[in-house]
Amino acid sequence: MTRRRATIDDVAAQAGLSIKTVSRVLNGEPNVRPQTRDRVLAAAKGLAYQPNVSARRLASKRSFVIGLLYDNPDSDYVMAIQDGALAVCRRLDYHLLIHPCRTLAPSLVDEAVSLHHRSTVDGLILTQPVADFEPLIRALIEADIAFVRISQRDSAGDSPCVSVDDERAARLMTDHLILLGHTNIGFIIGHPDHGSSHDRLLGFRASLQAHGLSPDRAPVEQGLYTFDSGFACAQRLLARDPRPTAIFASDDHMAMGVLTAAYEKKLAVPAELSVCGFDDTPMARYACPPLTTARQPIRQVARVATECLVNRLQGKDPGERRYVLESKLILRESTSRCGTRR
Amino acid sequence: MTRRRATIDDVAAQAGLSIKTVSRVLNGEPNVRPQTRDRVLAAAKGLAYQPNVSARRLASKRSFVIGLLYDNPDSDYVMAIQDGALAVCRRLDYHLLIHPCRTLAPSLVDEAVSLHHRSTVDGLILTQPVADFEPLIRALIEADIAFVRISQRDSAGDSPCVSVDDERAARLMTDHLILLGHTNIGFIIGHPDHGSSHDRLLGFRASLQAHGLSPDRAPVEQGLYTFDSGFACAQRLLARDPRPTAIFASDDHMAMGVLTAAYEKKLAVPAELSVCGFDDTPMARYACPPLTTARQPIRQVARVATECLVNRLQGKDPGERRYVLESKLILRESTSRCGTRR
DNA sequence: CTGAAAGCGCTAACAA
């Protein structure tokens, strides 16, 4: 007993108006008498009318879909980004198409451009590290595809970028450790392809410098934003002489690796070793001991990026070219005064 | 210098054929001479032709999009489901529309039906707990919308469901604890709205029964699949007399809560208390000590569900009405022989 | 095996 779905013609007939007027009302265009508006709305409701998105897309040459590209194994990060983007999409009546990818796959550029050329998406949001992948950026500019980058690195073209002030947060975190009396602080750098890694290192060094400690003599290891890399780097750091009294890992996954390395070496945290991470992933709260870390407003980053993209797509005020949001320190039990025994 | 995008007419003209023939080739329909086929393909490639999906959707009255509904705070789970679904979508040339939702939101049913009526999606994949939400199921059947449920509970209609054999896995896990000599095993039930909670409890009880232990006398607490609920339940279990020598939490988040409760009570795990979880979330490996748990083939569940849905949408062999995949135990350091002191 | 014509349901000029 499934009746034919009502179309705009049915609504127009029912309301005794032309389809154009119906279209106007439905799209919130101006120049419609309130009374006419109400008649249309009543007819639409009466017929349980639902506009057909495919027809709208074809006729308007817009898809009202934005694509989200990411190449990131961290589920918590990705979910937060999706969440933020979806919140804005719902509000602005857009859809979100998720497109996980591999930055190094040779097909990446084609995939992205193709999404637009088949008019599957109107624009793209890029997260790190794809957001910093030059060949892709160039291709998008070349093909005149709208996009917004979630990254702190600047890039060619006038595409906006949204980011978090990693450098500042890393500086504050290091300040915190120094304030606790630590002078020999080990640092684990994040994945070399992520711009954030670089900024966090800069913040670390800036703080040391500001406190009269030599950044170049600080023990530093190169990690990959993974538990295992954090574990390995911690082992190397803890084998140094003198042994660092604190380790600042560039993200929570690596910090968890540090915790495990300390555990295996029977070093009490924080009594003998202070540890801090970055990102405040959900598990940080549940680590033993709970991890001091920095919380980033990831959802908000995604919201800002999405809003910015949609504004551009709709030809509105393009807004800033660069948005920088601030993180905040979350102090938990994994850090304490240097040399403190419980 | 962006030239107009090539359309099917351009390809037809270039190949000296009708658009219908081009359409045939592009859609892999039969009854085309190989030579003609090649001519079309060559022309398409030469013009860098990309079919316009909106036009295709409008004309064929299909969107080639499937919607994924979920109401689950566990990022790892959701990402795995998305991953599996996307893998199949790519292979079958479908798109995936993610739709996180709230099971109890009054608008849920309308949202879901509307997705189909606006021809945004051709069908839906439902995960727990939405998959078990009767009002939604009824509405989908009523509206004649194709869907596949990821759930172990059976439901009205002939919609297929895909699940993991939770009961069996929980039974095996309990067998494992009993084999280690535990007879006083505490159990923490999962969220009451998730069918999996019930099945895992059944498996636990079945194993006790099979080994001559009384299921009704076993210490059991009701949790919510969250760290905090696991923590609270563990506190209650550990306050009992006699104190359980092992705790089986229905998921890893709750198991992490158990670990923390044990830590606070200065109970060594596994020496004084064996702990096991369920799901093998990434963090299980990094817990202190690493958690014994059960790994579910979540990606594969999503793959099967997606394949099944697309088959139905394409009117192919509908396949089974019910798919049950098997989990496997992952034994790590959080469980050991009862009464063992390191 | 191939083609011509008729829409799919909507938006976009341009009139009225």
Add this chain to the structure above:
DNA sequence: TTGTTAGCGCTTTCAG
């Protein structure tokens, strides 16, 4: 403020 007329680019009958 409202209506008319063309398409948007494809798939689908139905003929050849």
